[in-house]
Amino acid sequence: MEAVSRATWVIAYRDxxxxxxxxxxxxxxxxxxxxxxxxxxxxxxxxxxxxxxxVDFIQFMYPGIVAMTVLMSSLMSGLSIVWDRExxxxxxxxxxxxSRTGIVLGKVAGNAVIAIGQGFVMLALAPIVGVQLDxxxxxxxxxxxxxxxxxxxxxxxxxxxxxxxxxxxxxxMQIIITPLLFLSGMFFxxxxxxxxxxxxxxxxxxxxGVDAIRQVFLSGNASSISVDSSYAFxxxxxxxxxxxxxxxxxxxxxxxxxxxxxxxxFGRQE
Amino acid sequence: MENGTKIIEIHDLTRKFKQLTAVDSISFDVYKxxxxxxxxxxxxxxxxxxxxxxxxLAPTDGxxxxxxxxxxxxxxxxxxxxxxxxxxxxxxxxxSAEQNLRFHAYAYGVPRSVREERMxxxxxLVGLSDRLKSKVSTYSGGMKRRLEIARGLLHHPQxxxxxxxxxxxxxxxxxxxxxxxxxxxxxxxxTIFMTTHYMDEAENCDRIAVIDQGKIVALDTPDNLKGSxxxxxxxLEAEEPENAIHELxxxxxxxxxIQGKTITFNVPHGETFLPKFLRNFQSKLVSxxxxxxxxxxxxLKLTGHAIRDQEAGAWEQFRRMxxx
Numbered sequence: 001m002e003a004v005s006r007a008t009w010v011i012a013y014r015d016x017x018x019x020x021x022x023x024x025x026x027x028x029x030x031x032x033x034x035x036x037x038x039x040x041x042x043x044x045x046x047x048x049x050x051x052x053x054x055v056d057f058i059q060f061m062y063p064g065i066v067a068m069t070v071l072m073s074s075l076m077s078g079l080s081i082v083w084d085r086e087x088x089x090x091x092x093x094x095x096x097x098x099s100r101t102g103i104v105l106g107k108v109a110g111n112a113v114i115a116i117g118q119g120f121v122m123l124a125l126a127p128i129v130g131v132q133l134d135x136x137x138x139x140x141x142x143x144x145x146x147x148x149x150x151x152x153x154x155x156x157x158x159x160x161x162x163x164x165x166x167x168x169x170x171x172x173m174q175i176i177i178t179p180l181l182f183l184s185g186m187f188f189x190x191x192x193x194x195x196x197x198x199x200x201x202x203x204x205x206x207x208x209g210v211d212a213i214r215q216v217f218l219s220g221n222a223s224s225i226s227v228d229s230s231y232a233f234x235x236x237x238x239x240x241x242x243x244x245x246x247x248x249x250x251x252x253x254x255x256x257x258x259x260x261x262x263x264x265x266f267g268r269q270e
Numbered sequence: 271m272e273n274g275t276k277i278i279e280i281h282d283l284t285r286k287f288k289q290l291t292a293v294d295s296i297s298f299d300v301y302k303x304x305x306x307x308x309x310x311x312x313x314x315x316x317x318x319x320x321x322x323x324x325x326x327l328a329p330t331d332g333x334x335x336x337x338x339x340x341x342x343x344x345x346x347x348x349x350x351x352x353x354x355x356x357x358x359x360x361x362x363x364x365x366s367a368e369q370n371l372r373f374h375a376y377a378y379g380v381p382r383s384v385r386e387e388r389m390x391x392x393x394x395l396v397g398l399s400d401r402l403k404s405k406v407s408t409y410s411g412g413m414k415r416r417l418e419i420a421r422g423l424l425h426h427p428q429x430x431x432x433x434x435x436x437x438x439x440x441x442x443x444x445x446x447x448x449x450x451x452x453x454x455x456x457x458x459x460x461t462i463f464m465t466t467h468y469m470d471e472a473e474n475c476d477r478i479a480v481i482d483q484g485k486i487v488a489l490d491t492p493d494n495l496k497g498s499x500x501x502x503x504x505x506l507e508a509e510e511p512e513n514a515i516h517e518l519x520x521x522x523x524x525x526x527x528i529q530g531k532t533i534t535f536n537v538p539h540g541e542t543f544l545p546k547f548l549r550n551f552q553s554k555l556v557s558x559x560x561x562x563x564x565x566x567x568x569x570l571k572l573t574g575h576a577i578r579d580q581e582a583g584a585w586e587q588f589r590r591m592x593x594x
Contacts, residue, residue, distance in 0.1 A: 003346060006376070006377075006379060007377075009376075010373065010376040010377050013373075013376065014362070014365075014373050017365065017369060018362065018364055018365065021364055021365070022364060084362075087359075087362075087363065088356070088358050088359050088360040088361070089360055089361065089362045090360075091326065091354075091356060091360045092360040092361070092362075092374070093377070094326060095324050095325065095326060095349060095352075095354055096349060096374070096377040096378060097346045097347075097349040097350045097377075097378060097379075098377055
């Protein structure tokens with residue numbers, strides 16, 4: 001037990017230390033979500049108009065962008081392992097008397113802190129896009145961002161346990177992540193799309209993470225949200241509309257599965 | 271030394287990578303307090319052996335204990351008593367020397383009361399005290415190696431593994447690294463297990479195991495190994511090598527060895543042997559030389575090839591492709 005907890009905190013400590021000292025990564029991690037928000041937001045806002053009473057397109061998209069920031073940042077846990085393997089530091093970690101499980105948990109914990117922090121920085125944009133923030137909302141956001149971060153960190157580590165090069169990892173990330181992002185309801189409501197797209201999107205677990213974050217953000221903004229009048233919130237599965245808690249449970253189950261797989265894969269490698 | 275306490279015991283240790291047997295059923299012991307050298311060309315199985323002993327790689331077969339702990343069943347205990355300096359740097363370039371050392375101390379659970387003092391003392395030993403706050407990316411290769419040596423000792427290990435500790439360093443830095451190693455052994459009562467393919471460095475070891483193609487071909491002190499050759503080494507080039515060899519075998523009852531154009535053999539007293547030999551030898555000679563035996567000669571005799579021949583051969587390239 002001691003070996004697990006020591007490994008967890010020492011790895012998390014180093015990843016955080018590394019993060020604050022790595023300026024390019026700090027800046028780079030905001031660039032893409034910001035670009036999406038500005039270009040898509042400005043481009044489509046007038047064309048599409050309100051998606052629900054009181055919620056226009058840019059406000060609809062904004063929570064998705066926060067989710068995207070957390071997702072991208074969480075996947076870095078995997079990239080940092082591949083990086084460490086390439087530059088040798090992983091050996092220093094693997095020969096230390098640290099539990100492998102603890103190392104994985106430390107990567108996940110460190111990245112969750114970074115991801116939540118980056119998600120919070122994106123909150124600064126809320127007034128610009130016209131989303132109201134209050135204290136309760138921000139408080140609710142913390143566990144939600146955590147629960148979205150964990151499965152993605154797990155996925156990153158799982159991929160990293162097999163990859164030897166950064167290029168390989170980046171490519172795999174593009175192949176897996178791009179469809180996951182685009183099919184997550186981040187950019188358009190998936191309750192009103194062609195059937196094939198709807199089915200694929202509803203199989204994508206990320207959809208529920210994005211939906212939960214959106215519901216937290218916009219429940220205060222939309223003047224009236226009911227199951228009938230709004231197709232922008234709440235994913236309908238077999239006629240049932242998912243609430244925040246149900247969305248969170250989907251993400252938590254996914255988190256447990258991916259984290260277990262990550263621990264298994266990382267423990268097996270030599 | 272033979273009567274000392276055994277600190278590493280290796281029995282029939284084997285590691286296979288698919289078809290390739292990198293380490294082939296090796297067995298030997300290392301005694302407490304000695305500098306044990308593992309000598310062989312690149313790809314002979316040195317690093318694979320170290321990786322197994324430091325728990326990074328599971329053996330395919332066989333058994334080994336480090337300080338009495340089984341390398342498979344008691345990994346955590348093994349990890350605590352060993353320090354490692356790898357061939358390639360394993361530092362975090364983006365952190366400072368101090369941050370790298372501190373990470374190590376946390377990872378090994380070095381108590382706070384000991385930590386700061388130990389860090390100071392070790393940095394002084396390797397002469398890096400003034401660069402404590404600099405990022406490691408600003409360090410030269412030699413400085414990195416020294417920092418790694420300091421870090422490897424931070425948690426008071428019993429055994430320090432050094433995998434090619436002076437590879438890629440300039441002669442002056444190499445000399446310094448050896449100074450540290452000798453100083454450490456005195457101050458820390460360390461056992462040092464090192465690999466090298468530099469023959470002159472192997473001379474610093476108390477005992478040497480010569481490894482070739484995964485097998486131990488000899489294990490003794492440097493002096494005994496050189497003594498086993500039976501005297502000085504005479505090298506000669508002849509116009510007609512076959513005739514020369516035939517003459518050496520028939521007339522002098524020697525067992526010469528030929529590599530390329532050079533014929534090599536051993537005689538007890540080279541200086542007195544040579545004048546007489548030159549007067550009576552029938553075959554035409556191009557050149558003659560005599561020298562005291564070196565470990566190079568030992569290696570040549572044991573394996574039939576010089577240690578440099580194999581560098582970056584097919585074997586090495588194959589080994590590089592294998593996951594670490």
